[in-house]
Amino acid sequence: MIDFELTEEHLALQKTVREFCQGEVAPYIKEWDEKSHFERSVFDKMAELGLLGVCIPEQYGGAGFDYISLGLVCEELEACDTFLRVAMSVHVGLNSLSLLTWGTEEQKQKYLVPQAKGEKLATFGLTEPNAGSDVVGMRSNARRDGDDWILNGEKMWISLGDVADHFLFFCWTDAEKQKNRDHSGMSCFIVERAMPGFSSGTLHGKLGIKAGNTGYFSLQDVRVPQANMLGNEGEGFKIAMFSLENGRYTVASGATGVIRASRDASVAYANTREVQNQKIANFQLVKQKIADMEADYEMAHLLWLKCGYLKNEGKPSAKAASLAKWQATIRSEKAASMAIEVHGANGYTNDYPVERYLRNCKAAVIYEGTRDIHTIMQADWALGLKKEPKARVVLPPYQTVSKEAGA
């Protein structure tokens, strides 16, 4: 059955996130962006509302909404500013959902519960200075020491890297396999900022997402117990790919928000700016740009919605997430760029938000799989060279119990 209708809870959620953005972020974002100021208190407020655990089941401290709700939150947040959505991507998409799926009960109680409640912020450490797209090119490693593991490595370009409390750390646990670039030699660990040997810093000079924190962290002989290994030894690569499926979903829905915001800003401007005694909305080439944004918004929205539906149903969604992420991000870049043109010279200054949209959205074309990587993956899927990954565990489908009880 096909159902494009959002539920009452979806609409209420959308409304509350929109109000939150209007009240707590929109009045200040220009200044935060200008000063590269990271406003930590915003995340405490998001936690209070329950946003940081939106689609985590109530039994693990979350709000118990479905995966489509996660997409709605991301679309609303990024229509305001990208730094808000980035936090949802790493905290919920890349970290919490992986704990929910791959974690032991003990790990869920210790790490997932405080994350879902928003008491702790979490992120995802895969990329290294010399290994981004090429995951198996990473150098981080762990060696066994009795019942413990000793972790070493350097992670770079990590969102919330200098502020998060919990990290997923991907590394080699099998030196032989590392030599052969055999990814079954990689594992994943849960690392805490407070652990001895942990250090982090903030990266400066970014093009956009200036209100957000992007950093690096380094582990020097950090000792963790076996209990901090997520999944089994050798499952690190699979967990990383699983995490990216969820992360890409949040990036896709967020980028859709950029397209919407670009369209809305353009419509508002075109309806007020007068040239030659008429609104510029009357000019056909301005209409063309707005029409393109409208079409791209609808397409991007439908693509992430389909992906959210697959997640709710517990169906494989790697291909859908990749397609939605790829298309939404490249279209967001186009929309933001067009929006600047609709605004003329005004669009080129930060008196209007559209130049920020363009600076912000570029990163999403790069992270969680570059445009090139997704292009090749989609071709490989079409050519039958790529299949949905098979894994020991799958993202839990949305339990509709509460939905039915309330209906």
Added chain:
Amino acid sequence: MKIIVLMKQVANKDAILRIGKDEKWIDESDISHQTNESDGYALEEALRLKEAKGEGEVIVCTLGAASAKTVLKDALARGADRGIHIIVNEPNKLSPFQIAKTIADAIGEESADLIFTGLQSDDASYGQTGVILAELLGIPHATIVIDLDRSSLGESLRLKRELESGWYQWFTYKLPALLTIQSGISQIRYASLKGIMAAKKKEIRDVTPGVEDYASAQKIEKVYLPLKTKQTQMLGDGDAKKGALELVEKLKTEVRVL
């Protein structure tokens, strides 16, 4: 302690308004709606008062079409305990007296300690519904309330009213009483995700009144957009002094700014 908050659904403040075919109201068929602004503040005050007291019930009540249920659901998600929906299809064609009388019937048995309304509705702007309701229920009312001394709540409540020209007034009201609340007096809370989930389980009682039960002493003749006209008049017939005199006269009698 029981507080009833009256909340109305009005056209979204950004909606593009068109006059309805019968010229008695705007065409509301395909516009988006929102909660009347000052009603949101009324709810916030009620919730804060209940929290300060540590007990009590906040009941939200709307008189409106089926779509007005979203106003109640939104209020329940923000923390109200239950709702009453008086279903009337074209509420804006009723007079404030008819509305107040219908609401009085629906909430009379609740015997609330306090009734809060917004100062006025953003669409019809009568500002009378609360006042008439208080009279019908035989309880005192205070309008344009801008602060409550929450710690004073007992048999009575101390409150601050806004007067003209920057003057204020503190009053103590014996309960039960009705207060009409001014916009902007506090920061309205957001609906939390827990609140949205909890709202699904909260009760909304539907009431279907006989709308025609109460005759109205007033009726809307015609609703129209302010006429935008532009005309040029030459004053004084070339004589500057005469022109100035005519201008003063016009500013006094026509434009009425002098």
